[in-house]
Amino acid sequence: MLPVIADDDSLPPRRVLLAAPRGYCAGVDRAVVAVQRALKIYGAPVYVRKQIVHNRHVVAELEQDGAVFVEELDEVPVGAHVVFSAHGVAPSVVAEAEQRELQAIDATCPLVTKVHREAKRYAKQDYDILLIGHRGHEEVEGTSGEAPDHVQIVNDPSEVDKVVVRDPAKTVWLSQTTLSVDETMRTVERLRERFPELVSPPSDDICYATSNRQIAIKNIAARSDLVLVVGSSNSSNTMRLVDVALDHGARTAHRIDFAHEIEPEWLAGVRTIGITSGASVPDVLVDEVLAALAEAGWRDVEEVRTDEEDLTFSLPKELRRDLAAAGEETGLGGHDR
Numbered sequence: 001m002l003p004v005i006a007d008d009d010s011l012p013p014r015r016v017l018l019a020a021p022r023g024y025c026a027g028v029d030r031a032v033v034a035v036q037r038a039l040k041i042y043g044a045p046v047y048v049r050k051q052i053v054h055n056r057h058v059v060a061e062l063e064q065d066g067a068v069f070v071e072e073l074d075e076v077p078v079g080a081h082v083v084f085s086a087h088g089v090a091p092s093v094v095a096e097a098e099q100r101e102l103q104a105i106d107a108t109c110p111l112v113t114k115v116h117r118e119a120k121r122y123a124k125q126d127y128d129i130l131l132i133g134h135r136g137h138e139e140v141e142g143t144s145g146e147a148p149d150h151v152q153i154v155n156d157p158s159e160v161d162k163v164v165v166r167d168p169a170k171t172v173w174l175s176q177t178t179l180s181v182d183e184t185m186r187t188v189e190r191l192r193e194r195f196p197e198l199v200s201p202p203s204d205d206i207c208y209a210t211s212n213r214q215i216a217i218k219n220i221a222a223r224s225d226l227v228l229v230v231g232s233s234n235s236s237n238t239m240r241l242v243d244v245a246l247d248h249g250a251r252t253a254h255r256i257d258f259a260h261e262i263e264p265e266w267l268a269g270v271r272t273i274g275i276t277s278g279a280s281v282p283d284v285l286v287d288e289v290l291a292a293l294a295e296a297g298w299r300d301v302e303e304v305r306t307d308e309e310d311l312t313f314s315l316p317k318e319l320r321r322d323l324a325a326a327g328e329e330t331g332l333g334g335h336d337r
């Protein structure tokens with residue numbers, strides 16, 4: 001628990017600016033509900049390849065309910081149910097699941113699937129595909145696995161000079177869905193300086209949730225002495241929110257998984273605290289942060305909204321099929337977020 005921090009009435013009032021939109025996106029919501037519904041209909045254990053979404057709290061709760069998280073499919077018993085995470089998988093993983101006769105449920109976010117389709121389409125047309133993204137991230141591995149002979153990963157602007165293409169007129173850039181919009185555009189500008197005929201993806205690869213959360217934090221960063229970003233360290237969109245807050249005027253910014261990670265010294269001299277959360281973070285974790293700050297003396301909370309979100313995705317088709325066969329409701333249903 002944070003100590004109560006004595007106030008100084010000669011200073012401006014203490015307050016919290018709560019960025020909105022924040023927290024769960026449609027793809028995360030769908031993936032988490034998919035595991036919950038799979039556990040209910042098939043019974044535990046249900047295996048999940050990789051973390052279903054990059055959040056420690058969510059993974060721990062699903063584990064308690066009977067989900068078993070594995071790194072690779074050879075850890076899953078033959079014939080068992082396995083859920084593919086929201087970040088997507090390469091075709092080789094789908095083939096391995098078939099070979100091991102696993103009952104696969106694909107919870108890949110439809111917005112990641114869209115990028116997979118783009119990669120396949122451009123590879124079929126024999127383009128060199130420059131995939132802007134973080135090497136080693138599951139999503140990037142999945143997307144590049146669609147066309148390994150055509151994809152080169154470009155991590156950031158500093159890697160542009162190393163790129164070699166066969167035909168500059170037949171080169172396209174795609175991106176991971178959860179990057180910093182601004183840094184990605186800097187990478188694209190550098191690429192375009194080298195390859196003026198570089199083709200852009202037909203629509204934004206960085207997803208609506210990532211870009212909405214970045215716009216929301218930009219809007220409050222300069223007014224915040226301290227920004228707290230709730231989310232896990234392996235969550236790309238969470239980490240980008242810290243970068244964006246610092247780039248747009250926050251005096252300091254820290255990522256935390258849980259309220260108890262707030263260090264009392266971060267609050268010294270702070271009047272305004274900006275708060276946001278990554279796309280895989282349930283509301284309860286932000287509520288706990290707000291409660292801890294209220295106890296320490298920051299009780300005035302203003303939500304600052306830059307957009308509304310109402311997108312939802314239907315559950316994976318394999319699950320809808322089995323739910324329907326069991327006479328169960330096939331929608332996302334009411335659930336705790």
Ligand code: SF4
Pocket residue numbers: 025026027028086109110111112177178207208209210237279
């Ligand atoms: Fe889908 Fe974007 Fe959410 Fe990732 S962050 S799961 S791409 S909506």
